[in-house]
Amino acid sequence: MPLVRSVPLEDAWQKLLSDSLGRRIDAKPLALMVARQSARYRGEDVALAHADALAARALFWFPRDVHKFALPSHELLAAGALPDRPLRILDVGAGLGASSLGVVRALTPQRSVDHITAVDNDPQALALLKRIASAAAREGLLPAVPSLDTETRDVSAQGWDRHLGRYDLVLAGLSFVEMTRGLGDEHARALALASHFETLLTHVVDDGAVVIVEPATRDEARALQRAREVLLARGVTVFAPCTHAGPCPMLVSERDWCHEDLAEASLPAWLVPVAREAGLRWEGLTFSYLTLRRDGRTLASSLHREAQPALVRLLSPALETKGKTEAIVCGALGHGRTTARVMELARDAKRHAGITLGDTARGDLLSVPAESLAEEGKTVRLAPGAWVRHTPTG
Ligand SMILES: C[S@@+](CC[C@H](N)C(=O)[O-])C[C@H]1O[C@@H](n2cnc3c(N)ncnc32)[C@H](O)[C@@H]1O
Numbered sequence: 001m002p003l004v005r006s007v008p009l010e011d012a013w014q015k016l017l018s019d020s021l022g023r024r025i026d027a028k029p030l031a032l033m034v035a036r037q038s039a040r041y042r043g044e045d046v047a048l049a050h051a052d053a054l055a056a057r058a059l060f061w062f063p064r065d066v067h068k069f070a071l072p073s074h075e076l077l078a079a080g081a082l083p084d085r086p087l088r089i090l091d092v093g094a095g096l097g098a099s100s101l102g103v104v105r106a107l108t109p110q111r112s113v114d115h116i117t118a119v120d121n122d123p124q125a126l127a128l129l130k131r132i133a134s135a136a137a138r139e140g141l142l143p144a145v146p147s148l149d150t151e152t153r154d155v156s157a158q159g160w161d162r163h164l165g166r167y168d169l170v171l172a173g174l175s176f177v178e179m180t181r182g183l184g185d186e187h188a189r190a191l192a193l194a195s196h197f198e199t200l201l202t203h204v205v206d207d208g209a210v211v212i213v214e215p216a217t218r219d220e221a222r223a224l225q226r227a228r229e230v231l232l233a234r235g236v237t238v239f240a241p242c243t244h245a246g247p248c249p250m251l252v253s254e255r256d257w258c259h260e261d262l263a264e265a266s267l268p269a270w271l272v273p274v275a276r277e278a279g280l281r282w283e284g285l286t287f288s289y290l291t292l293r294r295d296g297r298t299l300a301s302s303l304h305r306e307a308q309p310a311l312v313r314l315l316s317p318a319l320e321t322k323g324k325t326e327a328i329v330c331g332a333l334g335h336g337r338t339t340a341r342v343m344e345l346a347r348d349a350k351r352h353a354g355i356t357l358g359d360t361a362r363g364d365l366l367s368v369p370a371e372s373l374a375e376e377g378k379t380v381r382l383a384p385g386a387w388v389r390h391t392p393t394g
Helices: 012-021 027-041 050-065 070-078 098-107 123-138 176-183 186-201 218-233 269-278 299-303 346-351
Strands: 087-092 113-120 147-152 167-173 204-214 237-240 260-262 285-293 310-314 319-321 324-334 337-345 365-368 388-390
Touching (some): 012 123, 027 050, 027 269, 050 098, 070 098, 070 237, 070 285, 087 098, 098 113, 098 123, 113 123, 123 147, 176 186, 176 204, 176 218, 186 204, 299 310, 299 365, 324 346, 324 365
Parallel strands (some): 087 113, 087 167, 113 147, 167 204
Antiparallel strands (some): 204 285, 310 324, 310 365, 319 324, 365 388
């Protein structure tokens, strides 16, 4: 399996991003802009000049958000579920290109990207995307993308996509949250998201995928999971993150939601003081996502051979308590069940030389003996060595 390129951006990116922006900003004033932009991302009505918002996005959010498509891209790659040719990408709500350039970075050197169409309603953001892409290619930090078009369009307007063709990958990174947040309750948001995603699906080739990344926050992740239910009912294939096509167990209680938390993906060292000053975290990367397809292929069906046990995803981190490690898993567990609590005894783990439950993280995929999971209401004891971790996350 490939490794996710979620190591922090190389130091040379700091100058590249400043040069592309045409501004150099010290950590303190930058942190103020970042804190204000962060509040705006949370939906708060905070004043920030457009030039300063763009600066905060280029110098802080780009280096963080550029990793958010690495996991979904690597799952597609690991499953052999990307078209076998240089890829054509449509990036919707592209902003500065953290999504599409993030995919270029994540897929190098296994796959090349031949073309990007970047759509956004902010022409200045799109101009900056172009400068970042060409500077990164010039500096050897990213492979050159032979053709890169930008289009200024309002994606919430009917027919915004009428002239567009089909692409191998259609991406939408943290953009539909901005178009649907005002709709209020999660059901209304889910319907609006589902209808946007159906439009995106009309622009993907039969063997391609639509990947949507949204914030990891409760309201945004739940709206995304509700949109998944709407789309499943309309016959759309959910490739990932779910390993089953049943109802989402995280929607049962209002307190729950499903999101990724990649502990290994941290900000580059030069941004740690900015994050600290702005009151934001610099370690780990959280987001929620959906990978959709038209061809019926799922991550579970791709990684899973006939005789294999159940493919489950960890919904929680592995929590160590006295004498044992526990985690919640999600998958097609039999008898209509989709979640179970699994447990490993510390004494079993101590005797085992290989990977144990304590080595796993939220979002990991495990193949687990199916029969052990089928029993209702019981914490399932896993023996180390009886299950396998799939590691598109490295
Ligand atoms: C948080 S940024 C994300 C940018 C980039 N996709 C990323 O992953 O970093 C959201 C982007 O969505 C764009 N956007 C918001 N509403 C839009 C609309 N109605 N039409 C087109 N773009 C929109 C914004 O201009 C902004 O660039």
